[in-house]
Amino acid sequence: MVIDVQGDGMEAAEQPVFLLGEGLNALEPAPFDTEAEFQALLARHPRILDFGSLADGRPLRLVLVAREMRVPTSIESGSAYWLDHLFVDADGVPTLVEVKRAADTHIRREVVGQMLDYAANGARYWPAALLRRTFEETCAVDGRPLEDAYQELLGGQSPEEFWATVEERLAGGRMRLLFVADRIPLELRAIVEFLNRQLRQTDVYAVELTQYRGSGDHRVLVPRVHGEVATANKTQSRSGQAGKWTLADMDVALESRSPEKRQVALALLERAESAGRPVGNRAGYPSFSGYLPASGKEVPVWTLSLRDDQDKDDLAFSFGSITHHLGSDVTSAFADALPAVDGLGQRLATQWAKGFKGWPSVSLAALSTQPEALGQVLAAIEQLMSDDST
Incomplete structure (x- = not known):
């Protein structure tokens, strides 16, 4: 007893x-x-x-x-x-x-x-x-x-x-x-x-x-x-902050960021809103994840986080979830399409060796200072959603 x-x-x-x-x-x-x-x-x-x-x-x-x-x-x-x-x-x-x-x-x-x-x-x-x-x-x-x-x-x-x-x-x-x-x-x-x-x-x-x-x-x-x-x-x-962050919360947090950072964050959030579903997280800082359609599934692809230390604002890619839903070949193609900025290339190479299970990230500062990098991220996301192999 x-x-x-x-x-x-x-x-x-x-x-x-x-x-x-x-x-x-x-x-x-x-x-x-x-x-x-x-x-x-x-x-x-x-x-x-x-x-x-x-x-x-x-x-x-x-x-x-x-x-x-x-x-x-x-x-x-x-x-x-x-x-x-x-x-x-x-x-x-x-x-x-x-x-x-x-x-x-x-x-x-x-x-x-x-x-x-x-x-x-x-x-x-x-x-x-x-x-x-x-x-x-x-x-x-x-x-x-x-x-x-x-x-x-x-x-x-x-x-x-x-x-x-x-x-x-x-x-x-x-x-x-x-x-x-x-x-x-x-x-x-x-x-x-x-x-x-x-x-x-x-x-x-x-x-x-x-x-x-x-x-x-x-x-x-x-x-x-x-x-x-x-x-x-x-x-x-x-x-x-007992509940999830809202898009209004993100708008307020982005007011203190540079115009270039705001452009990156808003482009990601707007694409998720138009094609899939942006979901607020319960974190200690403003944070949203992008759920996007691929192979008939809703897949969490990325998480955007605005930290207390603005130098640490980042975009992380949910390779574990992508691999789970779509397979390692699709995740590998997604990784190949991402920009090799801010050390992301090395982190992606490590992910390839480890079977695409982690959360490789890139700073918003790096994406905002290299305009072509944001375009590459958005193109990689589009490829993920439309890849016939999924």
């Missing part, structure tokens, strides 16, 4: 808890035998981590994407980290979970650096197509019908739209980072509270999961959540 009890942030009690049935059964605090046992428990019972709510007020329900999720460290490198668990909710917000037992000394500080590595690299190297494939493979291994799994997530969307949203959340830093242990040291709590105050889009929590065992199979799990106060304090500051 597993009982979920929502914690109040107080220290876990060392005294027993009592289960009243036909008699009185005392359950004593008991450590998890191994970290693998701890991890398997969370994978089977994600409701233990379901605290809080979705944007529309519905209860949070986490769904497992993968246990031991591979996190590449670069496009070129074969090396990788391994995240203990990746979950996602119906808002498309990814939740990264790292599990440690109190006996592991890494729970104090090293785990924080690990988690930040996972978050930074996952945001860069987890395209929608990879996330979808991983989720569906996990469902197959667990024997869970895809229809049942998606019923908890889609809410009327297509799987393509949902995973594109997850990818957008990652790119914008909208995610949860959860440190889970049977005992959370004070040092880790302090770091969690500090990170929560500093990170605008990312929520950070430490979840202390105390296990109590009694006679027979009786078991009680008591989660206590640390970090909620800091999260609540910053919710107000970002509530103005």
Whole structure:
């Protein structure tokens, strides 16, 4: 038996808890035998981590994407980290979970650096197509019908739209980072509270999961959540961007850009509006994605982002999604048609070697200072939409 009890942030009690049935059964605090046992428990019972709510007020329900999720460290490198668990909710917000037992000394500080590595690299190297494939493979291994799994997530969307949203959340830093242990040291709590105050889009929590065992199979799990106060304090500051960016928002942001940059951005947005669908993202800065028709499908092709630092305004191409929908040959032809400006040529060559799974980008400044470059981008998009091979 597993009982979920929502914690109040107080220290876990060392005294027993009592289960009243036909008699009185005392359950004593008991450590998890191994970290693998701890991890398997969370994978089977994600409701233990379901605290809080979705944007529309519905209860949070986490769904497992993968246990031991591979996190590449670069496009070129074969090396990788391994995240203990990746979950996602119906808002498309990814939740990264790292599990440690109190006996592991890494729970104090090293785990924080690990988690930040996972978050930074996952945001860069987890395209929608990879996330979808991983989720569906996990469902197959667990024997869970895809229809049942998606019923908890889609809410009327297509799987393509949902995973594109997850990818957008990652790119914008909208995610949860959860440190889970049977005992959370004070040092880790302090770091969690500090990170929560500093990170605008990312929520950070430490979840202390105390296990109590009694006679027979009786078991009680008591989660206590640390970090909620800091999260609540910053919710107000970002509530103005609770929804997606609108075209009106982009117009306002573009007023502070140069005429040349505005021309590039407006040309992309207008083409998406006339031929497909521009979709506002939920990022911490004005951001739009262009969904365009190709081979009878609506494919997310690019994301335009206007950063707080205007020198970092950029246009990124969703090669992972294009490859997933249209195949690597079409993506290769699209890459060949793009302009080799601002180091884009080298990034495209790297993508070719890695199977076209990433997000190669080019700065708006480079596109705006080379007028022919914008024409090449628009021509490449037209070719993608009209390619007979699709």
